[in-house]
Amino acid sequence: MSEPRRLEVLRAIVEDYVHSREPVGSKALVERHQLGVSSATIRNDMAALEEEGLIVAPHTSAGRIPTDKGYRLFVDRISDVKPLSAAERKAIQTLLEGAEDLDDVMERTVRLLSQLTNQVAVVQYPHLGNAKVRHIEFVLLAPAQVLVVLISTTGRVEQRVITVPDQVTEPDLLELRQHFLSALSGTPLTRITGQLADCLVQVPAPKRRNAAALAHCLEQLAGINREDRMVMAGTANLARSTVDFPLTIGPILEALEEQVVMLRLLSEMEQDARGVSVRIGRENPHGSLSEASVVAxxxxxxxxxxVGVLGPTRMDYPNTMATVRAVARYLSRILNN
Structure with missing residues (x-):
């Protein structure tokens, strides 16, 4: 059997099955694809692919469907991830650039990715360990009430209203803001506590009680959400794909809801030379995801x-890989700006 033709037959089976969700037979392959050989030859090729565990007959039908191993070979043979169309790139850019803060960026990202791929989209928040202080703002709401705002280099905005011990004026509050901002700008959020202690020593005694209250609030804001977090969208897409999950989608939904399994999996996935990572079916070490594929x-x-998507193994891998990579690049560009 010709090795290149074998791969062409496998590619055709994967593409047809992804499109139709029906087992693929030799006659259909001859009719739909320019393989240049007879139906009998294709049947021989399919028998060889089945012996290698790349395709399987789901029931008594003459048709075949890809196995996890077959999908893996198909994905590995994708030589390059094709670029998105100009219209798709423009849509991604327009939607993401309209975001107001990091939370909005994350929400827009998963909604967009879910719509483009018809899968469940997930995105991890940027890790706090890489974030630094970008800006600090103190807004006087009442004589002893202040809105404290901390903006990190990841774009995340945290804010809280506090009551300070002593009444404060606008000029005094502005002076304290400048003092804190000068001392903390560019400081990693994980090291803000030590910097705040040094900063307080330099505050004049009459203003120190208010400064201490503001510093305590900044420390709390810097520590918010230190644990990994993710946001997702498109779980309804799983419900529309129940035929792709012969057992049940329950464990998958539980893994998504609890987040721990997905966060662990995402942290384990390493990009290949094409800039993406693909886990197919039982390649996922977590049993609850053994019938799903993850592209991230x-x-x-x-x-x-x-950032990535989760869906059935019967997935349009080329388009999904291209979309995930494109969205990630726009997301990086926006956060870096």
Whole structure:
């Protein structure tokens, strides 16, 4: 059997099955694809592919469907991830660039990715360890009430209203803001506590009680959500794909809801030379995801946080890989700006 033709037959089976959700037979392959050989030859090729565990007959039908191993070979043979169309790139850029803060960026990202792929989209928040202080704002709401705002280099905005011990004026509050901002700008959020202690020593005694209250609030804001977090969208797409999950989608939904399994999986996935990572079916070490595939890639300055999609193994891998990578690149560009 010709090795290139064998791969062509496998590619055709994967593409037809992804499109139709029906087992693929030799006659259909001859009619739909320019394989240049007879139906009998295709049947021989399919028998060889079945012996290798790349395709399987789901029931007594003459048709075949890909196995996890077959999908893996198909994905590995995708030589390059094709670029998105100009219209698709423009849609991604327009939607993401309209976001107001990091939370909005994350929400828009998963909604967009879910719509483009018809899968469940997930995105990890940028890791706090890489974030630094970008800006601090103190807004006087009442004589002793202040809105404290902390903006990190990841774009995340945290804010809280506090009551300070002593009444404060606008000029005094502005002076304290300048003092804190000068001392903390560019400081990693994980090291803000030590910097705040040094900063307080330099505050004049009459203003120190208010400064201490503001510093305590900044420390709390810096520590918010230190644990990994993710946001997702498109779980309804799973419900529309129940035929792709012969057992039940329950364990998959539980894994998504609890987040721990997905976060662990995303952290374990390493990008290949094409800039994406693909886990297919039982390649996922977590049993609850054994009937699903995950396509993900890193984003941000060090690509430590991941964005990706989860869906059935019967997935349009070329388009999904291209879309995930494109969205990740726009997401990185927006956060870096």
């Amino acid at each position: 890639t890193g984003y941000g300055p060090d690509s430590s946080a991941k």
